[in-house]
Amino acid sequence: MSTVETATAIDPFHVEIHDDQIAELRRRIAATRWPSKELVDDRSQGVQLAALKALADYWTNDYDFGRLEERLNDLPQFTTEIDGVDVHFIHVRSQHEDALPLVMTHGWPGSVIELLDSIGPLTDPTAHGGKAEDAFHLVLPSLPGYGFSGEPTEVGWYTGRVAQAWAELMHRLGYTRYVAQGGDQGAAVTDDMAHQGPDGLIAVHMNLLRAALGNTSNLPSQSDEEKAALEEIGTFRTSGFGYFLEQTTRPQTIGYALLDSPIALAGWMLDHDTDSYYKIARAFVDGQPTGGLTRDHVLDNITLYWLTATGASAARSYWEGGRATALAAGKAPPAVTIPVGFTTFPGEIFRAPRSWAETLYPTLVYFNKAEKGGHFAAWEEPEIFAQELRGAFSSLRNGRSS
Amino acid sequence: MSTTVETATEIRPFHAEIPQSEVDDLRRRLAATRWPDKETVGDASQGVQLARLKPLVDYWASDYDWRKGEAKLNALPQFVTEIDGLDIHFIHARSSHDDALPMIVTHGWPGSVFELLKIVEPLTNPPEGEDAFHLVIPSLPGFGFSARPAEPGWNPDRIARAWDELMHRLGYDEYVAQGGDWGAVVTEAMGRQAPAGLRAIHVNLPASVPPDVEAAINGTAPVPQLTDEERAAFDGLVAARKSGFFGYFLALTARPQDVGYGVTDSPVGLAALFFWHPGFATWSFGSDPNDPKSKDEVLDDISLYWLTNTAASSGRLYWEHGGAFPTSATALKVAEITVPVGVTVFGEDGFRPPESWTRRAYPTLVYVNTTEKGGHFAAWEQPELFSDEVRAAFKEVR
Numbered sequence: 001m002s003t004v005e006t007a008t009a010i011d012p013f014h015v016e017i018h019d020d021q022i023a024e025l026r027r028r029i030a031a032t033r034w035p036s037k038e039l040v041d042d043r044s045q046g047v048q049l050a051a052l053k054a055l056a057d058y059w060t061n062d063y064d065f066g067r068l069e070e071r072l073n074d075l076p077q078f079t080t081e082i083d084g085v086d087v088h089f090i091h092v093r094s095q096h097e098d099a100l101p102l103v104m105t106h107g108w109p110g111s112v113i114e115l116l117d118s119i120g121p122l123t124d125p126t127a128h129g130g131k132a133e134d135a136f137h138l139v140l141p142s143l144p145g146y147g148f149s150g151e152p153t154e155v156g157w158y159t160g161r162v163a164q165a166w167a168e169l170m171h172r173l174g175y176t177r178y179v180a181q182g183g184d185q186g187a188a189v190t191d192d193m194a195h196q197g198p199d200g201l202i203a204v205h206m207n208l209l210r211a212a213l214g215n216t217s218n219l220p221s222q223s224d225e226e227k228a229a230l231e232e233i234g235t236f237r238t239s240g241f242g243y244f245l246e247q248t249t250r251p252q253t254i255g256y257a258l259l260d261s262p263i264a265l266a267g268w269m270l271d272h273d274t275d276s277y278y279k280i281a282r283a284f285v286d287g288q289p290t291g292g293l294t295r296d297h298v299l300d301n302i303t304l305y306w307l308t309a310t311g312a313s314a315a316r317s318y319w320e321g322g323r324a325t326a327l328a329a330g331k332a333p334p335a336v337t338i339p340v341g342f343t344t345f346p347g348e349i350f351r352a353p354r355s356w357a358e359t360l361y362p363t364l365v366y367f368n369k370a371e372k373g374g375h376f377a378a379w380e381e382p383e384i385f386a387q388e389l390r391g392a393f394s395s396l397r398n399g400r401s402s
Numbered sequence: 403m404s405t406t407v408e409t410a411t412e413i414r415p416f417h418a419e420i421p422q423s424e425v426d427d428l429r430r431r432l433a434a435t436r437w438p439d440k441e442t443v444g445d446a447s448q449g450v451q452l453a454r455l456k457p458l459v460d461y462w463a464s465d466y467d468w469r470k471g472e473a474k475l476n477a478l479p480q481f482v483t484e485i486d487g488l489d490i491h492f493i494h495a496r497s498s499h500d501d502a503l504p505m506i507v508t509h510g511w512p513g514s515v516f517e518l519l520k521i522v523e524p525l526t527n528p529p530e531g532e533d534a535f536h537l538v539i540p541s542l543p544g545f546g547f548s549a550r551p552a553e554p555g556w557n558p559d560r561i562a563r564a565w566d567e568l569m570h571r572l573g574y575d576e577y578v579a580q581g582g583d584w585g586a587v588v589t590e591a592m593g594r595q596a597p598a599g600l601r602a603i604h605v606n607l608p609a610s611v612p613p614d615v616e617a618a619i620n621g622t623a624p625v626p627q628l629t630d631e632e633r634a635a636f637d638g639l640v641a642a643r644k645s646g647f648f649g650y651f652l653a654l655t656a657r658p659q660d661v662g663y664g665v666t667d668s669p670v671g672l673a674a675l676f677f678w679h680p681g682f683a684t685w686s687f688g689s690d691p692n693d694p695k696s697k698d699e700v701l702d703d704i705s706l707y708w709l710t711n712t713a714a715s716s717g718r719l720y721w722e723h724g725g726a727f728p729t730s731a732t733a734l735k736v737a738e739i740t741v742p743v744g745v746t747v748f749g750e751d752g753f754r755p756p757e758s759w760t761r762r763a764y765p766t767l768v769y770v771n772t773t774e775k776g777g778h779f780a781a782w783e784q785p786e787l788f789s790d791e792v793r794a795a796f797k798e799v800r
Contacts, residue, residue, distance in 0.1 A: 153442060256673075
């Protein structure tokens with residue numbers, strides 16, 4: 001009995017960062033040995049030296065290293081062991097008792113940090129221009145191998161296994177009727193949850209059309225919008241795919257540098273997609289942030305990766321994705337039977353048309369094109385992002401008694 | 403104006419001498435390495451394994467002596483000369499035989515001139531009755547003691563033109579060229595350009611894969627009719643692509659600067675990247691008696707990249723090249739080569755094209771052979787055998 005109790009126990013969690021860890025990080029940043037400048041005037045060879053130097057300068061001279069601990073410890077955090085891995089999560093219950101439980105999953109190179117500013121609008125809508133019936137009870141887990149979650153020591157933690165763990169987490173928290181949301185890797189986890197259809201999961205919302213990144217052959221390609229999206233995916237696959245292939249094939253290789261050099265880590269994390277790269281670069285070089293993608297927010301996230309030493313383990317999640325794809329070759333997952341909501345943000349890697357979302361999710365009940373925001377929508381535009389979730393899930397709330 | 407011209411074509415003696423502070427800083431960084439946890443698999447499928455890299459790094463940080471590596475370079479005549487705006491470092495070892503054939507030999511990545519040192523003696527001072535060569539061994543732009551390009555454009559074609567200029571500047575009006583890895587790509591570019599003095603080329607990474615086979619590997623065409631030998635080579639290529647061996651190639655082609663930050667700031671990050679390369683991945687650093695390469699030799703090469711701060715600039719060659727696979731006949735346009743071509747496939751290299759493909763690919767092929775021993779860095783691994791192959795290939799053009 002005691003073993004079982006231990007395994008399903010939910011323990012409060014408190015972040016503690018020691019001064020010597022900060023001192024060591026600052027020492028390494030100050031001692032950075034830089035490569036020569038890239039030979040081009042854009043991001044086509046990677047993160048530009050001027051952007052990364054501006055980041056290093058702000059990180060050592062202006063960034064408040066106490067921020068990370070304060071921001072996280074202001075929130076109720078817990079850990080619980082699921083399937084052999086300690087899962088860290090933030091759990092913010094709304095004051096509105098009939099709020100809809102929502103498990104929301106971050107991506108790479110993100111973490112729970114990218115979701116923090118959406119907590120207010122989602123759990124306390126009346127203070128953020130919404131209505132009480134828009135409220136969510138929010139569960140924000142850290143993916144295995146990311147942040148304060150444990151690092152898997154065996155193969156097999158692909159997004160489908162994470163999806164099963166999230167269902168167990170919601171069950172363990174006593175939520176018998178809940179929804180799920182995600183972008184990036186979080187979209188993959190959420191998509192897997194939708195296909196698995198665990199008891200209690202009544203709907204999902206995503207802001208990245210995961211399946212289209214891997215295969216567009218079954219998607220309509222006639223309209224201008226569809227052609228533009230195809231072209232955007234083509235551009236990503238030919239010139240923006242380096243990090244993806246690296247992490248899918250040799251996560252340990254890049255891991256050595258990511259663990260040993262904070263600037264290698266920062267550079268690697270900045271080069272995700274063109275839109276977010278230029279937004280973040282502008283924040284550091286010109287001091288002009290876009291929405292919530294501020295210098296401090298970006299460095300909260302990078303500092304979290306550094307201090308938890310999770311550069312390699314997070315990269316490994318892509319390797320797991322590649323392995324899972326290879327193992328599943330040819331086998332289609334079970335059809336999604338629950339309602340699906342989708343939002344296309346204009347700065348995303350590709351602007352998914354409604355027709356694609358409908359093709360991939362015949363149970364699509366909500367589709368919208370947001371006015372602003374990119375790949376890290378919750379981070380960049382938390383209010384718009386929250387508005388999208390309210391819209392996507394409102395019809396389900398009405399049917400609550402059914 | 404004449405002084406400008408003289409300065410620009412001047413050949414200056416070069417002596418390698420890395421400041422001690424740089425050598426100390428490298429040791430300090432190695433000792434302060436922050437390691438990742440162990441990979442979650444029992445093989446190298448996630449990258450070089452922690453248990454394999456750590457002992458090498460421990461040795462690098464303690465007993466390894468860069469000055470001994472440096473002395474190996476300084477034992478040979480080295481020079482620098484500016485070509486096309488860039489300082490090019492090269493070793494120039496003349497044979498005592500007056501009728502020796504001048505040959506420019508080009509290294510690859512993650513190799514350097516270090517991979518070619520062991521062929522200097524057998525080729526410049528051969529056994530009685532064997533052919534001799536005057537050797538020119540340059541460092542590629544952005545590699546080792548050559549300067550780092552500060553503008554885009556230093557692709558293999560431009561390097562090939564610079565090499566012809568170098569040979570002329572040294573007074574060699576007739577010469578041959580040889581290379582493996584990137585050296586093969588540069589050498590084949592020279593073959594296509596066919597400058598007046600170039601008599602013939604020899605490569606040990608041939609661009610032999612025919613267009614129809616390449617298309618089948620990429621999944622854009624059905625597999626063509628293949629012999630048993632061709633089928634085995636085809637299966638090997640498909641397996642290699644799937645295994646992720648080419649990931650480093652794609653990462654450096656797409657975003658060399660991103661990889662550059664890590665390998666410039668972390669020597670362990672640099673070593674880990676090198677071990678991705680199929681040519682390095684299987685080496686045992688002397689712990690296997692059948693593997694002639696010692697830890698010191700491997701670390702001479704990695705240290706050269708570190709101490710010259712060329713890890714990022716060398717990676718940019720991939721970006722310049724634009725992603726064309728060096729094994730593809732179409733990508734490298736080898737059908738346009740007009741000078742005589744010799745090819746050796748070393749039997750322990752990861753890529754071993756059948757001779758039938760090589761014959762199809764190179765219209766001017768005069769020599770082809772497949773050896774039993776020797777791998778991707780054949781000159782490094784089997785210098786005597788490599789020298790015999792080069793002599794045999796160029797026999798025809800003497």
